[in-house]
Amino acid sequence: MGPTAAGKTQVAVTLARSLPVEIVSVDSSLVYRHMNIGTAKPDPQTLKVVPHHLIDLVEPNETYSAGRFRDDALTVMREITERGHIPLLVGGTMLYFKALREGLAELPRADPALRVVIDGMAAEQGWPALHRILSQVDPETAARLSPNDAQRIQRALEVYYLTDRPLSALLKKPQYVYFPYRAITLALVPSDRERLNQRIAQRFEDMLELGLIGEVRWLRRHYALDLSMPSMRCVGYRQVWKYLEGEYTLELMRERAIAATRQLAKRQLTWLRAMEGVTTFDCFGESVAEAVLAHLRAALAG
Structure with missing residues (x-):
């Protein structure tokens, strides 16, 4: 687990080269097809080399819920273990992690x-x-x-x-939760928040260079979308949409997108601090992937 831009994907890919794991995405934005640049979706080469699951599940004009994620995750985790591999859950959607481990409370239907x-x-x-x-x-x-x-x-x-x-x-209502796994819970957290903010800003600039504005323009042309839809509430997409509508200048769009991403990271870190039993690693530490790998090997051996 970890906030956006903490380097989770890079560490996960490194782990996959040394351990018999298959990656299960725990990211509410990666479920959308054709939303690749703004979600920092792993590139095709990475997806080819390392098996990933729960990516590209729905169209941008569709919805996806924590309940559906739990069902999908438990299904692919069972399939992975039946192949003799280990599910490696990677992402920053903390609600999905919570739903998977703790289940979902029975809430009233929408009115x-x-x-x-x-x-x-x-x-x-x-x-x-x-x-x-x-x-x-x-x-x-x-x-x-x-x-x-x-x-x-x-x-x-x-x-x-x-x-x-x-x-x-x-x-908080107690309930029986089906989760037949021993979880080793790890998080990448920043020792320097300002450095994470700088990484977030640079990553958004990289997304613009890769063609994020064109991606949003294509989505608007091919789908009946509006800003109330969950896909367009993903950070970056909403701000680019407003730029294309003429509500934001290019510079204001940059500022708002980076600020929204920083707020997302802040909320993710708040979730993490409230979680128990999490082993944390400095995402800026030297050889962080190797440190995580060593920890996992020791845990698996035990």
Whole structure:
């Protein structure tokens, strides 16, 4: 696990050269087909050399959930172990890790009428205002959400209004969870946040050089998309969309995309700090891949 731009893929590929592993992506953006540059999807050569799973599962105008991820992950993990290999789960979508290990709480179904009301409130007041409302009734959930995370703010308020209980409390409900594996939980974390910020900025510049704007233009031309769709809420895509709409200048688009990615990394690190039993490695440490490999070999031998 680890924040965006921590170098997870590089370490995973190094591990795959020395251990009988197959990589299982734990990334909510890599599930979308044709979204390659902005998601930092492994290149075709890497995908050819090292088996990857749970990449390119749905079209950009479709949705994908934590529940579906759990089902898909358990399926491919069983197939990997039946081949005599080890599933190596790699990514930064912490909710997916949590869903896989701890299961999903039983929550009320979506209420279309209530969502219309919440959307109306957002149209009048803005999502940051609804985020402030959420912070009053469910501060724990609000703390891990961006003030502009419309989808999750909407769902958290919907659950509260339907049950009169905060989403964070319902998610803690004890339950039997099927997870027939011994997990060795590792994370790459930055010893220097500013250095990670610089890496994030450089990576976005690299994405622009590789043709991110053209990728978003192609997606808009081939799919009926809008900014409310989960795929277009991925960091980078939303900002490029607004640039193509003329809302942002090129420079403002850069600034907003980099800032959004830094906020994503901050939220990922917040999730990580709340997790127990995680062995951490400095993502800027010398020979970090070798250090992780040595740790894994010792753990597997035990």
